[in-house]
Amino acid sequence: xxxxxxxxxxxxxxxxxxxxxxxxxxxxxxxxxxxxxxxxxxxxxxxxxxxxxxxxxxxxxxxxxxxxxxxxxxxxxxxxxxxxxxxxxxxxxxxxxxxxxxxxxxxxxxxxxxxxxxxxxxxxxxxxxxxxxxxxxxxxxxxxxxxxxxxxxxxxxxxxxxxxxxxxxxxxxxxxxxxxxxxxxxxxxxxxxxxxxxxxxxxxxxxxxxxxxxxxxxxxxxxxxxxxxxxxxxxxxxxxxxxxxxxxxxxxxxxxxxxxxxxxxxxxxxxxxxxxxxxxxxxxxxxxxxxxxxxxxxxxxxxxxxxxxxxxxxxxxxxxxxxxxxxxxxxxxxxxxxxxxxxxxxxxxxxxxxxxxxxxxxxxxxxxxxxxxxxxxxxxxxxxxxxxxxxxxxxxxxxxxxxxxxxxxxxxxxxxxxxxxxxxxxxxxxxxxxxxxxxxxxxxxxxxxxxxxxxxxxxxxxxxxxxxxxxxxxxxxxxxxxxxxxxxxxxxxxxxxxxxxxxxxxxxxxxxxxxxxxxxxxxxxxxxxxxxxxxxxxxxxxxxxxxxxxxxxxxxxxxxxxxxxxxxxxxxxxxxxxxxxxxxxxxxxxxxxxxxxxxxxxxxxxxxxxxxxxxxxxxxxxxxxxxxxxxxxxxxxxxxxxxxxxxxxxxxxxxxxxxxxxxxxxxxxxxxxxxxxxxxxxxxxxxxxxxxxxxxxxxxxxxxxxxxxxxxx
Numbered sequence: 001x002x003x004x005x006x007x008x009x010x011x012x013x014x015x016x017x018x019x020x021x022x023x024x025x026x027x028x029x030x031x032x033x034x035x036x037x038x039x040x041x042x043x044x045x046x047x048x049x050x051x052x053x054x055x056x057x058x059x060x061x062x063x064x065x066x067x068x069x070x071x072x073x074x075x076x077x078x079x080x081x082x083x084x085x086x087x088x089x090x091x092x093x094x095x096x097x098x099x100x101x102x103x104x105x106x107x108x109x110x111x112x113x114x115x116x117x118x119x120x121x122x123x124x125x126x127x128x129x130x131x132x133x134x135x136x137x138x139x140x141x142x143x144x145x146x147x148x149x150x151x152x153x154x155x156x157x158x159x160x161x162x163x164x165x166x167x168x169x170x171x172x173x174x175x176x177x178x179x180x181x182x183x184x185x186x187x188x189x190x191x192x193x194x195x196x197x198x199x200x201x202x203x204x205x206x207x208x209x210x211x212x213x214x215x216x217x218x219x220x221x222x223x224x225x226x227x228x229x230x231x232x233x234x235x236x237x238x239x240x241x242x243x244x245x246x247x248x249x250x251x252x253x254x255x256x257x258x259x260x261x262x263x264x265x266x267x268x269x270x271x272x273x274x275x276x277x278x279x280x281x282x283x284x285x286x287x288x289x290x291x292x293x294x295x296x297x298x299x300x301x302x303x304x305x306x307x308x309x310x311x312x313x314x315x316x317x318x319x320x321x322x323x324x325x326x327x328x329x330x331x332x333x334x335x336x337x338x339x340x341x342x343x344x345x346x347x348x349x350x351x352x353x354x355x356x357x358x359x360x361x362x363x364x365x366x367x368x369x370x371x372x373x374x375x376x377x378x379x380x381x382x383x384x385x386x387x388x389x390x391x392x393x394x395x396x397x398x399x400x401x402x403x404x405x406x407x408x409x410x411x412x413x414x415x416x417x418x419x420x421x422x423x424x425x426x427x428x429x430x431x432x433x434x435x436x437x438x439x440x441x442x443x444x445x446x447x448x449x450x451x452x453x454x455x456x457x458x459x460x461x462x463x464x465x466x467x468x469x470x471x472x473x474x475x476x477x478x479x480x481x482x483x484x485x486x487x488x489x490x491x492x493x494x495x496x497x498x499x500x501x502x503x504x505x506x507x508x509x510x511x512x513x514x515x516x517x518x519x520x521x522x523x524x525x526x527x528x529x530x531x532x533x534x535x536x537x538x539x540x541x542x543x544x545x546x547x548x549x550x551x552x553x554x555x556x557x558x559x560x561x562x563x564x565x566x567x568x569x570x571x572x573x574x575x576x577x578x579x580x581x582x583x584x585x586x587x588x589x590x591x592x593x594x595x596x597x598x599x600x601x602x603x604x605x606x607x608x609x610x611x612x613x614x615x616x617x618x619x620x621x622x623x624x625x626x627x628x629x630x631x632x633x634x635x636x637x638x639x640x641x642x643x644x645x646x647x648x649x650x651x652x653x654x655x656x657x658x659x660x661x662x663x664x665x666x667x668x669x670x671x672x673x674x675x676x677x678x679x680x681x682x683x684x685x686x687x688x689x690x691x692x693x694x695x696x697x698x699x700x701x702x703x704x705x706x707x708x709x710x711x712x713x
Contacts, residue, residue: 006705010516013704014672015489022485023478030474036131039462040166041187043194046454047178047201049079076171079450080178083169083201086160091200092193093159096121108195117192120184121159128185167197177453187458194456205450225426232419259398266391273384280377287370306348313344494675502669502696505676506683511544511666511695512537514569531572538576541666541697548693549663552636556662556691558646559591560682564670565699567595570645578609583640588612588632590646610639632661649682659690671700 012019082088095107096118107114119125127135168181182197184190320337327334496502499510514534531538545553557570567589574587587609589596596611635642644658649667665686669679679696686694 009705009709011486011490013706015486016704018485018489019482022481026477026481027474030470030477032131034465034467034470036129037465038132038185039128039464040183040185041190041458041460041462042181042183043187043190043456043458044179044181044454045194045198045452045456047079047083047180047198048451048453049076049176049178050450072176073173076173076176076178079205080169080171082205083178083180083197084164084167085204086164088197088200088204089160089163089167090156091204092163092196093156095196095200096159096193097156099156108199109192113188113192117189117196120186120189121162121193122155125186163193163197182456183463187460191456191458198452198456202450222426222429225422225429229419229422229426232422259395262391262395262398266388266395269384269388269391273381273388276377276381276384280374280381283370283374283377287367287374309344309348313341313348316341316344494677495672496669496674496676496679496698497671499698501676502679502698506667506669506679506696508667508683508694508696509544510698512541513698514700516700530568531575534572535576535580538573539580541573542576542581544695545664548695552640553663554632554636554642554644554661556644556646556658556665557668557697558665558682558686559648559668560670560674560679562648563593564648564668564674566645566647566668567591567593569666569668569697569699570643571595574609574641574643577641577643584638585609585641585643586612586635586639588642588644590644592647594645632658636661649685662691663693665691665694666697667694668697668699671698672704 096114098118109117116125163182166183168183170179170181171177172179180194180198182190182194184193316337320334320341323331323334323337329335496505499513502508502510514537545555549555555573557566557573559566570589571587574585577583577585589612632642632644644662667679667682667686683694
């Protein structure tokens with residue numbers, strides 16, 4: 001199917017209301033997002049890390065000095081990890097919540113500023129925008145339904161996680177500086193929290209490089225790993241002794257050899273059993289085939305008693321005939337003879353014509369020989385089956401023993417692997433312990449001091465969503481979303497769109513299709529321009545009328561819904577029949593919005609065509625017999641065609657009377673407005689009222705493109 005720009009614009013303006021609603025809702029949502037989202041203020045500071053001889057650290061010309069540069073960069077990365085570590089953030093969260101204070105020095109901030117930071121972090125301070133306050137209230141109300149967490153430790157962990165999400169640390173390697181930044185919705189609170197984080201970092205830095213906590217931890221882990229290795233080695237030795245599993249496979253080889261022998265015995269027994277079973281089946285088949293040769297039947301040709309009864313019956317019939325010659329039928333002698341005849345007939349009816357003797361069976365020597373072999377084969381089969389079952393049992397037992405041994409071997413392998421892992425782990429921790437001691441000795445000499453060169457400051461310009469990105473995303477959402485909404489509206493549209501849909505969903509043929517109509521004609525009136533521009537379509541309608549209703553015709557044009565163009569199409573059809581087909585035609589307009597009301601009677605009425613208004617109007621000096629049902633019958637004698645434009649099917653009250661007069665009915669369906677169910681219901685209503693010759697006229701007069709744009713399309 002080919003789509004043009006005009007078709008696309010027509011669909012866009014058709015669903016312009018839905019698209020406008022979608023675009024307005026989208027723009028409002030974007031504006032709410034841009035104005036009601038959280039604004040983040042940044043508080044920044046710089047930390048200087050002194051790494052001993054700065055000249056040696058920056059000398060990169062010689063190859064042996066490159067190693068010093070890498071060591072210096074690694075030390076700065078270590079300091080970055082210390083600053084972002086969970087211990088530093090957890091200590092900061094405890095200071096904010098009032099759970100702990102520094103041991104050696106006081107907090108960098110206290111009093112009102114610390115209380116303000118606590119209110120903001122714990123959620124006691126309301127959100128800055130109405131939308132965020134509503135979301136925060138909804139979340140708090142949903143937390144009421146679920147069981148609330150009462151552990152204060154979990155609250156401290158939540159605060160530490162929130163601090164980690166808003167903290168940013170960027171190392172500047174050339175200057176041996178850490179650029180620290182903390183973002184929060186209030187600038188003063190952001191500055192307060194950053195000061196607390198830096199204080200916790202300095203305390204933790206001294207704890208890391210001034211004590212042996214790391215060495216003690218690694219030493220404890222090493223002792224635990226050695227103990228675990230000794231325990232697994234002992235369990236491995238005990239398992240070997242208790243289960244009898246060793247590194248060699250002597251026991252497994254013996255079991256496998258025994259299983260192969262049993263498997264061979266089982267296969268031999270199975271083959272012998274199958275051979276005897278086939279032999280027994282063959283003997284049984286031979287014995288069954290011999291039975292039919294051992295039975296004999298004897299048969300006599302004729303029953304003697306039946307022949308005697310037949311002779312007596314014939315003699316009795318002759319005697320009865322003689323008695324009837326000398327006596328009447330009512331006499332006692334004739335009646336006795338007749339009773340004798342009946343009795344003989346009954347006896348004769350129960351006697352068969354042939355008599356079959358009993359069947360005689362004679363045993364042959366071949367059958368006796370087959371029976372003896374069958375008994376022998378049965379005994380052999382029973383013995384072979386017993387042998388087969390015994391072999392199967394022995395084979396199952398050896399398989400069970402092998403599986404049990406395999407389980408023990410699997411446990412042996414697992415213990416062996418665990419011993420190897422424990423040994424490897426203990427060796428790795430021992431190496432880490434040695435490396436830690438060496439690292440402590442070198443770092444204590446290399447790192448001399450950590451100082452804050454830029455105190456925490458805060459910027460009054462908050463970080464907001466990028467205006468250009470939001471604008472571009474909004475434009476893309478409006479275009480793509482509008483296209484998706486347009487496709488959804490087209491997919492969910494239940495109206496009739498084209499000729500194929502009309503014939504498929506309504507169930508009647510389309511005899512004419514009129515294109516989109518507009519009133520831009522300047523030479524003719526709109527109705528005259530419409531009739532001239534669609535002469536080819538009216539010609540198609542005329543051809544279908546000639547094929548379905550030859551001779552004088554009464555053509556009824558009715559609408560599915562009110563205002564679907566019956567008056568205009570009826571006028572155009574009548575004009576075509578009178579001027580192009582040269583047939584005298586009467587046009588009767590019964591619609592609510594009659595086109596005749598706008599016509600100049602002097603121009604519209606000609607010798608071949610008359611116009612009759614709807615019953616509520618009068619036309620002077622013109623026939624008005626078409627205003628009644630009886631008048632149509634009179635008009636049929638004067639006109640070859642009578643075109644009656646009626647309203648909607650459900651609003652027309654005289655359709656029952658018109659059913660006997662109308663020869664062809666045209667149901668008008670307006671594309672884009674008439675629903676499929678309504679058109680199908682109107683067609684059923686017409687057919688139930690006697691209008692069987694019904695065709696569809698697809699009217700596309702709904703043009704949604706405005707006139708100012710139509711001239712460019």
